[in-house]
Every structure is written in structure tokens, then in C-alpha cells.
Amino acid sequence: MRLILEIAFTHIVGRGRQTLVAILGVAVGVGFSIAMAALMQGGQDDFIEQLVNTMPHVQITDERRTPPRQPAEDVFETVAISGLRPREDRRGIINPTAALTWLRGWVPGRVAESLKAQGVIRYSGRDVGASIIGVDPDAERGVSPIVGDFVQGSFDRLTAGGNNILIGDTMASRLGAGLGDTITAVSSTGLSRNFKIAGLFHTGTTARDEGEAYVLLKNAQILSERANAVNDIRIKLADPNAAPGVAKRAEAELGYKAEAWQEANESILEALVIRNVIMYTVVAAIMLVAGFGIFNIISTITHEKARDIAIMKSLGFAEGDMRRLFLIEGVAIGAAGSFIGWLLGFTLVYALAQVRFELATTGQEMTRLPIAWSFLHYLLAAGFALASAAVAGYLPARKAAKLNPVDIIRGAT
Amino acid sequence: MSTLIEAENLTRILPAIVPVTLVKDVSLSVGEKEFVAVTGPSGSGKSSLLYLLGLLDQPTSGTLKIGGRDTGPMDEEVRARTRLAMLGFVFQFHFLLPEFTVRENVEIPMRKLGRLSRSQMRARATELLESLGLAGHLDKRPDQLSGGQRQRVAVARSLANDPPIVLADEPTGSLDTKSSEQVFHILETLVRERNKTVIAVTHDMDMAARMDRRIHLVDGRVAEP
Ligand SMILES: Nc1ncnc2c1ncn2[C@@H]1O[C@H](COP(=O)(O)OP(=O)(O)OP(=O)(O)O)[C@@H](O)[C@H]1O
Numbered sequence: 281m282r283l284i285l286e287i288a289f290t291h292i293v294g295r296g297r298q299t300l301v302a303i304l305g306v307a308v309g310v311g312f313s314i315a316m317a318a319l320m321q322g323g324q325d326d327f328i329e330q331l332v333n334t335m336p337h338v339q340i341t342d343e344r345r346t347p348p349r350q351p352a353e354d355v356f357e358t359v360a361i362s363g364l365r366p367r368e369d370r371r372g373i374i375n376p377t378a379a380l381t382w383l384r385g386w387v388p389g390r391v392a393e394s395l396k397a398q399g400v401i402r403y404s405g406r407d408v409g410a411s412i413i414g415v416d417p418d419a420e421r422g423v424s425p426i427v428g429d430f431v432q433g434s435f436d437r438l439t440a441g442g443n444n445i446l447i448g449d450t451m452a453s454r455l456g457a458g459l460g461d462t463i464t465a466v467s468s469t470g471l472s473r474n475f476k477i478a479g480l481f482h483t484g485t486t487a488r489d490e491g492e493a494y495v496l497l498k499n500a501q502i503l504s505e506r507a508n509a510v511n512d513i514r515i516k517l518a519d520p521n522a523a524p525g526v527a528k529r530a531e532a533e534l535g536y537k538a539e540a541w542q543e544a545n546e547s548i549l550e551a552l553v554i555r556n557v558i559m560y561t562v563v564a565a566i567m568l569v570a571g572f573g574i575f576n577i578i579s580t581i582t583h584e585k586a587r588d589i590a591i592m593k594s595l596g597f598a599e600g601d602m603r604r605l606f607l608i609e610g611v612a613i614g615a616a617g618s619f620i621g622w623l624l625g626f627t628l629v630y631a632l633a634q635v636r637f638e639l640a641t642t643g644q645e646m647t648r649l650p651i652a653w654s655f656l657h658y659l660l661a662a663g664f665a666l667a668s669a670a671v672a673g674y675l676p677a678r679k680a681a682k683l684n685p686v687d688i689i690r691g692a693t
Numbered sequence: 694m695s696t697l698i699e700a701e702n703l704t705r706i707l708p709a710i711v712p713v714t715l716v717k718d719v720s721l722s723v724g725e726k727e728f729v730a731v732t733g734p735s736g737s738g739k740s741s742l743l744y745l746l747g748l749l750d751q752p753t754s755g756t757l758k759i760g761g762r763d764t765g766p767m768d769e770e771v772r773a774r775t776r777l778a779m780l781g782f783v784f785q786f787h788f789l790l791p792e793f794t795v796r797e798n799v800e801i802p803m804r805k806l807g808r809l810s811r812s813q814m815r816a817r818a819t820e821l822l823e824s825l826g827l828a829g830h831l832d833k834r835p836d837q838l839s840g841g842q843r844q845r846v847a848v849a850r851s852l853a854n855d856p857p858i859v860l861a862d863e864p865t866g867s868l869d870t871k872s873s874e875q876v877f878h879i880l881e882t883l884v885r886e887r888n889k890t891v892i893a894v895t896h897d898m899d900m901a902a903r904m905d906r907r908i909h910l911v912d913g914r915v916a917e918p
């Protein structure tokens with residue numbers, strides 16, 4: 281075996297420049313694959329983390345996945361009843377106190393209830409449509425990141441007075457109102473009530489900054505004339521991955537639609553999978569190209585060394601030895617390339633991690649590229665490279681092993 | 694005297710649209726310590742016969758026994774192994790591996806066989822090369838040697854694993870008279886002093902006359918000279 285390695289070494293060294301090009305081909309492929317994987321994975325991790333941080337992990341709303349059975353359907357044993365019209369129903373989660381107590385009993389995380397009602401915020405003759413959200417400030421703090429998004433005032437001020445309201449900064453500027461001003465909230469049923477602006481938040485999501493207003497749960501219930509009503513329960517779990525299980529159990533027990541964050545973002549998560557598929561396709565393509573380089577040099581060597589192959593076979597080397605010889609040469613180039621590629625990849629990822637840039641729209645935020653450091657990327661890239669090197673070496677090796685020494689000896693004499 | 698090589702009706706036909714008969718119905722038996730000449734006009738199948746006897750080529754029909762073992766049923770691996778241990782080759786051109794030194798070239802078959810330790814291999818290679826008058830050239834590369842010197846290295850290499858049989862295809866064909874004589878003398882010594890069996894193809898009738906036996910080929914068949 282040592283002998284085969286030595287012979288392989290002389291062949292590779294004998295084609296120094298070409299070998300170097302092949303090695304560099306692999307190295308560039310491996311290096312850039314690592315850098316690309318680090319960026320893609322980093323972006324994905326960053327994205328999912330943001331998703332998990334900003335969204336409730338489980339959201340229970342007053343919707344049902346199948347429409348409730350009509351009383352008529354229960355009473356009459358008919359195949360179909362047509363022309364039924366559902367009763368005007370005050371929507372909301374029925375018996376929210378019991379549901380909340382039950383949830384708080386077993387959910388490994390924090391639970392917050394709220395009542396979301398559509399209405400209009402009015403100030404000095406200007407109207408802005410808004411979701412008026414009634415919350416329990418103590419519970420809300422546990423599930424919503426909005427607490428940290430205040431640019432003026434603070435979330436805590438909600439509790440400071442009986443009629444305080446928190447609105448987004450965009451809404452404030454559209455209304456022309458500022459901190460401390462009193463605005464009027466009008467509900468869809470026509471009831472109106474005055475609130476004092478106690479805080480302005482900026483979440484970065486335009487729809488929320490422009491269209492959400494937070495009040496105490498009690499005030500929202502009064503405004504929408506629904507005492508004790510709750511139409512939204514949000515849960516933040518210690519382990520976001522447990523969300524589907526929790527959602528399933530809650531839905532089975534309560535009958536309301538309970539949606540885990542994974543379900544709510546299914547299409548986004550699917551897009552991430554597709555992104556990964558594309559990434560691996562590109563990596564495979566890069567490695568294929570690197571493989572061509574290896575194939576090229578090993579083919580050249582086997583042609584150039586046809587005479588030596590004949591000599592070795594006439595001396596008593598078997599076909600298997602010849603196959604091994606050229607396979608080793610291919611894999612050696614792949615391994616050397618992988619190693620240099622690791623260094624290159626590490627350097628690239630390190631350099632990318634140093635890059636900082638400003639987001640043009642917001643101006644003040646300095647951002648780094650999201651980078652994931654993972655040894656797995658290195659292993660995968662090298663694995664791809666070695667596999668492609670093995671194939672690229674094997675094909676000419678197999679052909680070389682089959683060479684008939686007699687043909688070559690005859691040709692030479 | 695036991696038989697080393699025994700061929701019966703050895704025939705080699707190259708498959709083609711018009712099949713080419715290289716060797717036809719050759720039967721021969723060669724014993725230990727024999728110095729055999731293979732002669733015949735150009736194209737008569739001398740090289741082809743040697744390739745068959747050296748297990749480099751496979752006969753279309755007929756049987757070949759080497760050291761009493763039938764080579765017909767051997768697989769590629771076993772044939773290679775038999776070549777390694779039982780047969781030494783010397784071709785018209787030296788056929789050394791250009792990247793390795795003279796001594797390394799001689800060591801390669803030993804390393805492949807792996808019977809000796811590295812130091813024993815080294816000692817044996819040195820001894821073989823020195824006995825062939827190459828004492829000062831052990832660490833040179835083949836392209837730094839003359840044709841006669843290279844051919845002597847090839848002889849040393851063919852003896853590396855101490856095979857009982859050495860096959861030589863016009864070993865002096867590319868050499869001048871003086872070198873030819875030298876190489877011929879070496880082959881003769883192999884038979885007389887090292888108890889080898891040497892089968893050598895030659896065009897030189899004087900040389901053939903100095904050997905023990907002559908096998909004359911015409912059109913692939915054994916014929917009377
Ligand atoms: N691959 C081949 N295709 C066709 N004919 C071939 C092939 N190889 C050998 N031959 C023919 O087979 C015959 C025997 O060839 P071989 O080399 O054994 O002769 P030889 O006696 O060694 O000749 P020389 O003295 O010139 O070396 C020749 O006529 C040659 O032309």
C-alpha cells in the first residue's frame with residue numbers, strides 16, 4: 281500500500297502545475313460552498329429567531345376550523361337543510377376565564393389574553409382606522425416583544441391611569457397627536473370613549489405602527505360592549521419547538537382554532553426548504569465542476585503513464601492495484617483541495633462576519649451579516665468534494681486498470 | 694530435471710473481422726536451468742509466444758502449466774501474483790519507471806511481493822545491481838544511464854524476486870555489439886550460476902547457437918530451422 285501511495289505521489293508531483301490547478305479548483309469550490317452555507321444558514325437562523333421572538337408561539341382565536349352545527353341540523357334528521365342563516369352571534373371565546381385557568385395549569389410557558397376590536401381613532405377631525413387591542417399588561421409583557429419597542433412613553437404607563445392608550449408612532453403622526461394628547465376611540469358599534477396617549481411604539485412593521493392601539497382589556501370590553509369577552513389567547517413557550525403539541529392539545533380541549541407558529545408560517549418555512557434545496561444544488565454543481573478538473577488530470581496521467589501501467593502490470597501488479605493507484609490520486613487531489621478549501625472558507629466566513637452596513641431606509645441601524653458557524657458545513661463541503669473526486673478518479677482509473685499491457689509493449693517496441 | 698513450463702497446443706488468435714493468428718498449436722516443455730532461444734523471421738509470433746508464456750496474454754485455446762500449475766483457471770489476481778513471484782521479464786526496451794532511481798526500480802517488485810524487510814530489499818537490490826556492474830549508478834534515474842546500463846537494470850529488476858524463469862524479448866536488440874555481448878553473458882550466467890531458466894527471443898543466430906535449445910517459429914508454428 282505504501283508503494284502504491286509513493287507511485288501515486290510521483291505521478292501527482294510530476295504534473296505539478298496541472299495538479300495545483302485541480303487542487304485550487306476543489307479548494308475554491310469547497311471554500312465558497314462553506315461561505316455560502318454560512319450565509320444561507322445564518323440568514324435562515326436569524327429569520328426564524330426573529331419569527332419566534334416576535335410571534336406568539338401558539339395563538340388561539342375565536343375561530344373554528346369547521347363551522348359550528350346549526351341547531352336545526354341537530355333537531356331534524358335530514359340529509360341537507362338549505363337556506364339556513366347563522367344566528368347573529370357575538371363572537372369571542374366562550375367562558376374565557378375557565379379556558380385561561382385550564383391553560384395556565386399545564387402550558388410550559390406564558391399565556392396572555394386579549395380582545396381585539398375594529399374601530400376608529402379620532403383626533404382633531406382626523407380619523408384613522410385601528411385595531412383596538414385590550415390587553416392585561418402583566419400577562420402581555422410575557423408574550424409580546426412590544427414592551428421593548430417604545431420610542432416615547434412606555435408600556436408600563438398603560439397601568440398608570442384608567443384611560444390610557446398606546447399607539448404606533450406612524451398613527452400618531454397621521455393623527456397629528458403626540459404624547460399626552462387625548463384622542464377619541466370609536467368602536468364598530470358606535471360607542472366612543474376618550475383616551476390619553478401614554479406611549480408611542482415603533483415595531484418596524486408598518487401595518488402595526490399605523491393601525492394598532494393598545495388599551496386595558498377592561499376598556500376594550502366596555503368599548504365593544506362585550507363584558508368579560510376575549511377573542512385572542514397568545515402563548516409564549518419556553519421551547520418554541522413544542523408549539524405544535526401545545527396547539528393540538530388546546531384545540532382539542534377548547535374547540536377553537538389554535539395555531540402554532542410553524543403552521544402560521546408554513547409557506548415561509550417551505551420557502552426556506554426550497555432555499556436549502558437550491559443551495560445544495562449549487563454546491564453539487566460547483567463540486568461537479570471541480571470534479572471535471574480532477575477527471576481531466578487523472579485521465580491525462582493515465583494516458584501519459586500508459587507505459588508505466590504496462591510495466592507495472594508486467595511486473596505483477598494486478599488490475600485492482602492500478603485502480604487503487606489512480607483512485608488514490610484523485611482522492612488525494614480532492615483531500616488537498618478540501619483542506620485548502622477549509623482555510624479559504626474559514627477566511628471568507630471570517631471576513632463576511634466583519635462586514636457591517638447601514639440599512640438605507642432606517643439609517644440608524646448598523647447591521648452585521650447573519651452568519652452561522654457550523655462545522656457541519658465544512659464536513660458537508662469536504663464530503664461533496666471527496667465524493668466527486670472519488671468518482672472523477674475512479675472513471676479513468678477503471679479504464680487504466682483494464683489496459684492490456686501487451687498492446688502497449690507491442691506499441692513501444 | 695523437473696518441468697517448469699509446459700505448453701500444449703497453445704493458440705492465440707486475435708478476434709477481428711479477419712482474425713489474426715499470432716501463435717498456432719505450439720507445444721513445448723522447458724525444464725529447470727535451461728537456456729532456450731526463440732528464433733524465427735519477423736512477424737512469426739515470437740513476442741506473442743513470450744507474452745503467453747509470461748501470462749501477459751491469454752491463449753485462445755490450449756493449456757499452459759507453470760511450475761506444475763494450470764494457468765487456465767487462474768483469475769487476474771492470481772496471474773498477477775504468479776508473474777510477480779515466478780516470472781521475470783526483460784524487453785527489448787528497458788521499460789523502467791522514470792520517476793524512480795535505479796535501486797528503487799529494482800526494489801519495486803520486492804515491495805509488491807512484500808516477503809523481505811525494507812533493509813533486506815535494499816541490500817538485495819544493491820547486490821543484484823553491483824553484480825551486474827552498476828555499482829556507481831544506484832541512485833541515478835533511468836534517463837541518466839546508457840542503453841546497455843538500462844538493460845542491465847532491467848535484468849536486475851527481473852531477478853528481484855528470485856523467479857525461476859526469466860523471459861527476454863530481444864534483450865540485446867537495441868544495443869551495440871559490446872553491450873549485447875555483455876547482456877548475453879549475464880543471461881548465460883543466470884542459467885549457469887544462478888540456476889535460472891532463461892527463454893530469450895533473438896535474431897542473432899550466433900547467440901542462438903550458443904544457447905542450449907532453439908525453438909524456431911514460422912507463421913506462429915514451431916518449425917524445423
Ligand atoms: N494487434 C495486432 N493486430 C494485428 N496483427 C497483429 C497484432 N499484433 C501482432 N500482430 C501480428 O501478429 C504477428 C506476430 O507478431 P509478433 O510480434 O509476435 O512477431 P515477432 O515474431 O515478435 O516479430 P518481430 O521479430 O518483428 O518482433 C505479426 O505478423 C504481427 O503483424
Ligand SMILES: [Mg+2]
Pocket residue numbers: 739740741862
Ligand atoms: Mg517481437
